[in-house]
Amino acid sequence: MAESRKSFTVRRNRPKFRERFPMTTSAAAKKTAATTRRPSPAATKVAAKSRPTAKTGRKRTSKADLPREEENKSSQGPVLDLPEGDSLEIEPSRLLLDPDNLRLLERVGETFQNLELKLYGQPSIQKKLFDVINSDPRFDIGSLAASIANNGFLKHERLIVARYDGEKFLVLEGNRRVTAVRRLLEENGPTLQKLRPTVRESLQTLPCFVLKGSVIGTSTQQLAAYRRASEIYIGMRHLMGAKSWEPASRYEFQSRLIFDEGWSASDVAERFGRKKAEVLRDLKAHVLYHDFVKFERANSIEHSLTYNAFAEAARAPVISQWLEWSADEMQYLNRENEDAFFHYLITRLRGASSSSEDTDDDLVPELSAEMAVRRLRDMLRLEDPTIVESLLDRDFKSAEILFEERKEGALPKKIASFTRTLKRTTTEDLTDSPETEARLLELHKQVTKMLSMIKALSGE
Incomplete structure (x- = not known):
């Protein structure tokens, strides 16, 4: 044990996990049990003989009849022994990715099934694991690596590890973060010279909670015990941790960083592992929401709208173009169109509320607002001047009637459906019905006739 600690930096400046939760540890439970006198086996037998049977007519003991200790015992769940361990700082090169990580179950198939413990630390196995996690978009290692490259490795988020052998540690919780660090090492070299000094310093060693116990070696039982201990810790972290x-x-x-602190959208995206397009979309929604609040005050209108409606608008490029979003000034420039948009939302929501009396009032406005935004998006996509003019005149009923008349009608949809059906037709389908040929000939005749009419109307 002493030899394994010579090769990595030990910093004992954090309290042990047991010290943070002193009243729920196994030691506390044992102390309580020791102070409670247990009856002898003989006394138990005597008590059992003297206990009244069902024939005596005695009622079942209720919860109110139980002593306070028994009542507490009946209402509590099983005793939860929190894992013991040490807070250590360990070099990334000594951390092994876990082939049995729960996040990998659906991604690796049978690649690592029934893998012998002694092979976990093989460079080829670790390389395969790294490639799987690093390349899978669902892990989004690129965003996490970018965030670490800008902010450094957050020391308050410890990895959960167990001793694999005298040199290595198996990562039971934190494989994604370890993969991101390895990616940075691959991209920037072992010295990480391209990164800022503070970031380089944070990646020299990573904060780990090393579960107490012997090395795993080839013992599946020892590994199972470590997994059980880590699951308790992980469960508490996810069930009791910070809410998103x-x-x-x-x-x-994000808007405070951009408007008050002078950050750019790229700065926010890089620092927090997001895409620049996502940050800009959030910013558009934020600006539109606050413009709507000002609109309400100016027009003495009170209506509850959530961010979701404006997020829907921010996702539609045609609405941003109509409202003339300026990326340089980070605001919408066309106030006339913006006012028409807000009036349209209010009008549509009032109509939805009056026609949905039996629906939950809390759900109707939000859902109707999103639907109204999508309908406006579809109207603007037609690029019809008359529809746009009706919107600006706040004649929304006429705008929607024109939209219904001029959008893609039933005939083009039916033709598209017929075409898809014909493409899927097999030779077996053609021989099943003797009437197929006659009907296809009739269809060909009608199609030819319609094409001739279209040519005539277009002046060809």
């Missing part, structure tokens, strides 16, 4: 921000909170935070 709602979209509104995310939009507000």
Whole structure:
């Protein structure tokens, strides 16, 4: 044990996991049990003989009849022994990716099934694991690596590891973060010279919670015990951990960085592992929402709208173009069109609310707002001047009637459906019905006639 600690830096400046949760550890449970006098086997037998049977007519003991200790015992779940371990700083090269990581179950198939423990640390196995995690878009290692490259490795988020042998540690929780660090090492070299000094320093060693126990070696039982311990820790982290921000909170935070701190959308994307297009879309939604709040105050209108409606608008390029979004000034320039958009939303929502009396009031506005935004998007896509003019005149009923008349009608859709059906037709289908040839000839006749009419109308 002492030899394995010579090869990595040990920093014991964090409290042990047991010290953070002193009242729920196994030691506390044992202490409680030791202070409770247990009856002898003989006394138990005597008590069993003297206990009244069902024939005595005695009612079943209720919860109110139980002593306080028994009541607590009946209402509590099983005792949860939190894992013990040490907080250590370990070099990335000594951390092994876990082939049995739950995130990999659907991605590796049978590649690592029934893999012997002694092979976990093989360079070829570790390389395959790295390639799988690094290349799978669902892990999004690129964004995480970009965030670490800008912010450094966050020291408060410890990896959960177990001793694999005298030199290596198996990562039971944190494989994605370890993969991101390895990616940075591959891209920037072992010295990480391309990164800032503070970032380089944070990647020299990674914060780990090393579960207490002997090395895994070839013992599947020891590995199973470590997995059980790590699952308790992981479960507490995910069930009791911080809740993800709602979209509104995310939009507000990003907008403050951009408008108050002078960050660019690229800065935000790089620092927080997001795509620049996503940051810009959030920013558009944020600006549109605050413009709507000003619109409400100016027009003495009170209506509850969530960010979702404006996020839907931000996702539609045709709406951003109509409202004349300026990436340089980070605002919408066409106030006339923006006011028409807001009036359209309010009008459509009032109609939805009056026609949906039996529906949950909290759900109708949000859903109707998103539907209204999508309908406006579809109207603008037609690029019809008359429809746009009706929208600006706030004659929304006429705009929607024109839209229904001029959008792609039933005939083109039916023709597209017929075409798809014919493409899927097999030789067996053609020989099944004797009437098929006659009907195809009739269809050909009608198609020829319609093509002639189209040519005549177009002046060809």
